[in-house]
Amino acid sequence: MNHSIVPVGTEHHDRLTELWEASVRATHDFLPEGYIERLRPLVREQYLSFVELRAWRDGDGRIHGFAGVHDGKLEMLFVDPACRGQGIGKALLASVVDELGVSEVDVNEQNPQxxxxxxxxxxxxxxxxxxxGQGDPYPLLHLKLGG
Incomplete structure (x- = not known):
């Protein structure tokens, strides 16, 4: 599959927020609707600006996944649910480990996938x-690359 992984900025925040929401709805079935509604503007207006962003783009330039990194920690990795299982998440992770020095991530314990x-x-x-991270009762597992 022809693709590239590139830095993206605020001009892509609308698309990244759409991807975030679609991915969360597909994988975080433990979160109530109100929680997702409360997070959406925070993701769009604050969280995306806090991280260094990399997006996976297809040959036509369409974004199908993205990663956000801050100080060597992967803060977000989301893939379009229609594209799951195609290696996009793996490619994004490998890219940010290699280029941005990612060595840690927190993951929702209730998201076994x-x-x-x-x-x-x-x-x-x-x-x-x-x-x-918001202090809500959704346990996080703290993970480190290679222990």
Whole structure:
């Protein structure tokens, strides 16, 4: 599949927010609707600006996945649900590990597919939090590359 992984900025925040929401709805079935609604503007207006962004683009330039990194920690990795299983997440992760020095990630414990993905990519569990980054009761697993 012809693609590129490139830095993107604020001009792409609308598309990235759409991808974030579609991906969360497909993989985070434990989150209530109100939580997603509350997070959407935070993702669009704050969280995307906090991280260094890389997007996976197809040969036509359409974004099908993205990663956000801050200080060597993967803060977000989301793939269009219609494109899952095609290696986009793996390619994005490999790119940010190589180019941005990613060595850590937090993942929702209640998202077993994501937990399995990161473990398969060489991350190991180093800790756990009872709450997520907003202080809500969605436990996080703290993972580190290669332990």
């Amino acid at each position: 994501a937990v399995g993905f990161y473990l398969k990519q060489g991350f190991v569990r180093i800790g756990r939090s009872e709450v997520d």
